[in-house]
Amino acid sequence: ETGVTQSPTHLIKTRGQQVTLRCSSQSGHNTVSWYQQALGQGPQFIFQYYREEENGRGNFPPRFSGLQFPNYSSELNVNALELDDSALYLCASSWGLGGYTFGSGTRLTVV
């Protein structure tokens, strides 16, 4: 059983640029969600995808967008990067009302 895989592990971008983060969900899991974790805080929900449709969104602006593919993998896109977007981005997959499996995260630094 494969876990959740995220790429890249680290990324440095300049303010105003765009970034795409990728996630492969755990085998058998059809739901993918993304979280942003600032230093010293708990993860904050960005959005969730189920069967390629966004079915929930947290308090994040539209410049945060995503996709889920037929194989349940997912992308998180962030446009017009701001310094405050620097954080650990976590992808999680789940199935039904079961628990969530998280990836190792992508550390994004915006300079």
Place this chain on the structure above:
Amino acid sequence: KQEVTQIPAALSVPEGENLVLNCSFTDSAIYNLQWFRQDPGKGLTSLLLIQSSQREQTSGRLNASLDKSSGRSTLYIAASQPGDSATYLCAVKGEEDYKLSFGAGTTVTVRA
């Protein structure tokens, strides 16, 4: 809006001591509660999942209890070891929304 609070924010204990970590949530309408471990700069590792109909879950030295009506969960770690040093996060999945709501975590240091 679900609010999740973890107390204490940090804890330092000598090796061998039992750990008690607390989590409280404001909305008792939850599907489940999950405890995670996070090492510095790393992702989250699931420790225990408790469904709303359950009172506790156990795995090895770990035991988590859930009192849904009072909005509380406690994670017990028996006979702590230096390898238990990490941040522990609790998260609840609400009945009405699609997300996990997290606490800020308890950072544990076990001194050898």
